[in-house]
Amino acid sequence: MAKFNWGVLGAGNIAVRFTNDLKNLPDAQLLGVGSRSLDKAEAFARRQGATRAYGSYEELLRDRDIDAVYVATPHNFHRGHVLLALEHGKAVLCEKPMEANAARVQEMVDAAKRQKCFLMEAMWTRFLPVIAGARQWINEGRIGDIRLVSANFGFRTAWNPEGRLLNLNLAGGATLDVGVYVVSLAHMLLGVPSSIQARAHIGETGVDELTTMMLGYPSGATALLSCAVRANISDGARIYGTEGYIDLPSFWHATTATLQIAGEAPETLSGEAGYHFEAAEVADCVRTGLTESPLMPLEETVAIARTLEEVRHQIGLRYPFE
Numbered sequence: 631m632a633k634f635n636w637g638v639l640g641a642g643n644i645a646v647r648f649t650n651d652l653k654n655l656p657d658a659q660l661l662g663v664g665s666r667s668l669d670k671a672e673a674f675a676r677r678q679g680a681t682r683a684y685g686s687y688e689e690l691l692r693d694r695d696i697d698a699v700y701v702a703t704p705h706n707f708h709r710g711h712v713l714l715a716l717e718h719g720k721a722v723l724c725e726k727p728m729e730a731n732a733a734r735v736q737e738m739v740d741a742a743k744r745q746k747c748f749l750m751e752a753m754w755t756r757f758l759p760v761i762a763g764a765r766q767w768i769n770e771g772r773i774g775d776i777r778l779v780s781a782n783f784g785f786r787t788a789w790n791p792e793g794r795l796l797n798l799n800l801a802g803g804a805t806l807d808v809g810v811y812v813v814s815l816a817h818m819l820l821g822v823p824s825s826i827q828a829r830a831h832i833g834e835t836g837v838d839e840l841t842t843m844m845l846g847y848p849s850g851a852t853a854l855l856s857c858a859v860r861a862n863i864s865d866g867a868r869i870y871g872t873e874g875y876i877d878l879p880s881f882w883h884a885t886t887a888t889l890q891i892a893g894e895a896p897e898t899l900s901g902e903a904g905y906h907f908e909a910a911e912v913a914d915c916v917r918t919g920l921t922e923s924p925l926m927p928l929e930e931t932v933a934i935a936r937t938l939e940e941v942r943h944q945i946g947l948r949y950p951f952e
């Protein structure tokens with residue numbers, strides 16, 4: 631089988647990590663990288679093993695040998711870069727969150743459907759073997775009906791008001807950067823919430839540094855979620871059902887899950903974490919002619935964006951470009 635050729639759009643932090651993990655896939659390769667600076671693209675290509683380096687995103691997108699483009703720019707540039715990639719007929723894996731608000735996400739989804747091109751939000755957690763195993767326990771009814779999902783993800787970033795995480799003009803803040811992980815987990819397990827309550831600490835730069843959310847569901851279930859970019863909060867998740875619970879330590883890069891049913895010995899499963907699982911999903915979908923992934927459907931990405939937008943509305947966080 632011919633190798634699946636990846637192009638990277640934006641040679642930043644996550645692009646390095648994604649392309650490191652791509653080396654785990656024998657049937658895929660990093661072919662090209664596009665950066666706003668040719669020097670930067672060439673340095674990235676040398677370090678990460680790409681054979682083609684471009685000094686603009688357009689040149690990368692004009693490369694006919696590239697099968698899929700990985701958009702790895704700050705959140706609020708995703709729309710522009712994804713629309714450009716779709717115009718060039720490329721399959722696209724777009725970093726999380728898909729964009730800063732739901733209208734922008736919808737526009738991207740509509741464009742992908744119009745162009746009949748593959749598009750997926752890079753919510754890599756969903757594709758980890760341990761998450762698949764935990765979902766199987768749930769589907770088998772091992773924990774009964776889900777009543778509560780508790781999930782947190784936060785870290786303390788260094789003080790850098792210009793950097794992506796704290797900068798209002800770059801769609802900074804905890805909700806979009808890490809809140810998307812806990813909200814996506816809740817959507818995956820419980821669907822679209824019927825009620826949302828949120829509170830936040832807004833820091834000096836105007837972005838949310840720590841946000842807590844309570845999502846309610848028609849079934850009576852609840853998701854209690856928190857996220858932070860200026861506090862080291864825990865990053866575990868626990869899924870409580872009527873018959874037991876599942877623990878997912880560091881759920882966003884889960885390598886173990888434990889099933890605890892009342893009165894029984896705990897069961898544990900383990901697996902590798904990495905960005906290559908989402909990359910493999912993209913290649914599988916594109917090769918079989920799918921324009922979206924059944925594991926991360928576009929409709930769900932839009933629903934997640936709506937939840938994140940409602941959270942931002944409640945905590946009073948609006949971006950200058952909106």
Ligand SMILES: NC(=O)c1ccc[n+]([C@@H]2O[C@H](COP(=O)([O-])OP(=O)(O)OC[C@H]3O[C@@H](n4cnc5c(N)ncnc54)[C@H](OP(=O)(O)O)[C@@H]3O)[C@@H](O)[C@H]2O)c1
Nearest residue numbers: 640641642643644645665666702703704705725726727794
């Ligand atoms: N999945 C994960 O685990 C994970 C982890 C971290 C981040 N992310 C996501 O990945 C995206 C990028 O995050 P990052 O941490 O990699 O960011 P970053 O290091 O700041 O890199 C972003 C890249 O975007 C490009 N870019 C284009 N226009 C830009 C502008 N006006 N200002 C700044 N950069 C611009 C730059 O590439 P060139 O200079 O080469 O053009 C830059 O290197 C975000 O959406 C974030 O949520 C995901």
